[in-house]
Amino acid sequence: MMTISVIVGSTRQGRFSEKPAQWILQQLHKREGIEGLLLDLRDFPMPFFDQPMPPAMPGRPPYEHEVVKKWTAQIAASDGFVFVTPEYNYGTSAVLKNAIDWVYPEWNRKAAAFVSYGSAMGTRAVQQLRETAIETNGTDSVICSRSRGDAMGTFSGWGCGKGPRRVGKAS
Numbered sequence: 130m131m132t133i134s135v136i137v138g139s140t141r142q143g144r145f146s147e148k149p150a151q152w153i154l155q156q157l158h159k160r161e162g163i164e165g166l167l168l169d170l171r172d173f174p175m176p177f178f179d180q181p182m183p184p185a186m187p188g189r190p191p192y193e194h195e196v197v198k199k200w201t202a203q204i205a206a207s208d209g210f211v212f213v214t215p216e217y218n219y220g221t222s223a224v225l226k227n228a229i230d231w232v233y234p235e236w237n238r239k240a241a242a243f244v245s246y247g248s249a250m251g252t253r254a255v256q257q258l259r260e261t262a263i264e265t266n267g268t269d270s271v272i273c274s275r276s277r278g279d280a281m282g283t284f285s286g287w288g289c290g291k292g293p294r295r296v297g298k299a300s
Contacts, residue, residue, distance in 0.1 A: 130164050134207040137169040138214035138225035149244050150213045166207065170224050173200045179229055184233035197231050204232050209240035216247030216254035229261055236265035265278055 135153050139146040150167060156167030173194050192198050205209040214221045229236070241262045245251025 130162055130163045131208045132166060132206060132210065133265050134166045134168045134203065135211045135213065136225070136228075136274045137171070138166065138212055140171045140174075140224050141215075145246060146215060148215045148288075149246070153211050153213070153244065166203070168200075168203055170228055173203075173228065175228060175231055178230045184231060192231070200228060200230050201235055203205045204235040207239065209242075211242045211244060212258055213244045214246075214251060214254045214258060216245060216249065216251040219287070220257050221254040226257075226261070226278060229258075229265070234264075235266060 135150050135157070137146050137150045147169070150169075154165045154167050156213075157163050163284055173196055175180075176194060192201060212225070214225055217223075220226075241258075243255045245255045247254065
């Protein structure tokens with residue numbers, strides 16, 4: 130069975146991201162052969178990345194923080210991801226970028242899709258996340274975005290691309 134994790138990319142009070150994340154999770158549960166998981170960053174209160182060696186460094190020491198170990202295990206156990214992100218100041222949320230930065234090999238060769246909202250429909254946040262996905266050796270991505278004002282009700286009309294777009298090529 131394939132495991133797709135939906136990552137809630139905001140921890141703010143009154144956040145919007147859990148609405149589309151819950152809808153996406155419901156859609157995943159309707160599919161045979163897919164286990165959908167919700168990874169809410171509120172459940173993973175990681176400190177800002179401050180380690181002497183980056184996660185991509187071969188031979189780095191194990192993570193010391195228990196919450197980071199828990200997060201890393203969830204990423205390792207997933208086959209693909211749907212990132213639900215707000216756009217703050219022309220980019221993704223700091224908490225989401227920090228969560229991505231704590232992990233490296235566990236992201237490798239896994240599919241990523243992005244759902245965004247906010248000013249300019251969150252496209253600038255997704256632009257940054259796509260570049261990060263390329264660095265972490267992600268493969269295909271699908272982009273769906275909608276401005277918050279238009280998406281308060283249903284999510285079936287989200288403007289998704291016509292199939293996956295290649296963001297990085299696995300060798």
